[in-house]
Amino acid sequence: APRLYGVQLADARRDPTLRDHRENLAHTALTTLAARELGVYDRRAGDVRSTELGRIASHYYLTEASMATYAKHLKGDVDDVDVFRIFSLSSEFSRISTRNDELPEVRRLADECPVPIRDPIEAGSGSAAAKINVLLQAYISGLSLEGFNLMSE
Structure with missing residues (x-):
């Protein structure tokens, strides 16, 4: 064989x-x-x-692609905003998208997040970075999720 x-x-x-x-x-x-x-x-x-x-x-x-992203961006002066954004670009999240019915809760959670989110919060497959950033901060901060869709991710 x-x-x-x-x-x-x-x-x-x-x-x-x-x-x-x-x-x-x-x-x-x-x-x-x-x-x-x-x-x-x-x-x-x-x-x-x-x-x-x-x-x-x-x-x-972690995938090689995620590690390449970290190696590229985690150099020099990186603040909290950048760290959360860089993590949200991980290839492990490549299949996650933001659905229209999730937008209100993602926006509500973004307002409660302690670290500002620079990426736009919008629906579509190319807009997951903001959603991942919000979910990560919500988890770390102990924010409550209301929608079942967000809880499953």
């Missing part, structure tokens, strides 16, 4: 233990992690170390 894993039959016959294929996979993965600042990889020395960002990603099962 090596073909199921992208290994050609000729390669499997030449290298029955698939050592070369496994080393290539590991090298590719480690090079990608190093490029994303999630790890440090020295192929010559055989040294592999995690970075702080890599440990965070691993511990919380």
Whole structure:
């Protein structure tokens, strides 16, 4: 079944233990992690170390896309408003949208949030950042949710 894993039959016959294929996979993965600042990889020395960002990603099962967003934006002077906004851009929330029937409650909660929300609160699939920001602050602040739709997210 090596073909199921992208290994050609000729390669499997030449290298029955698939050592070369496994080393290539590991090298590719480690090079990608190093490029994303999630790890440090020295192929010559055989040294592999995690970075702080890599440990965070691993511990919380964060996607590479989210970690790239954090690495890009969490530099320099970042205030509370920016931290909440950056977190709301996480790829883990990519399938969340704001529905028209949620707008009144999201707006009400936004008014109660302790940290201002810069993103516009509007319906549609491209407008989830404000909703995520509101829900995160509502959770941290212990604000009560009234609508079932928001409670489920």
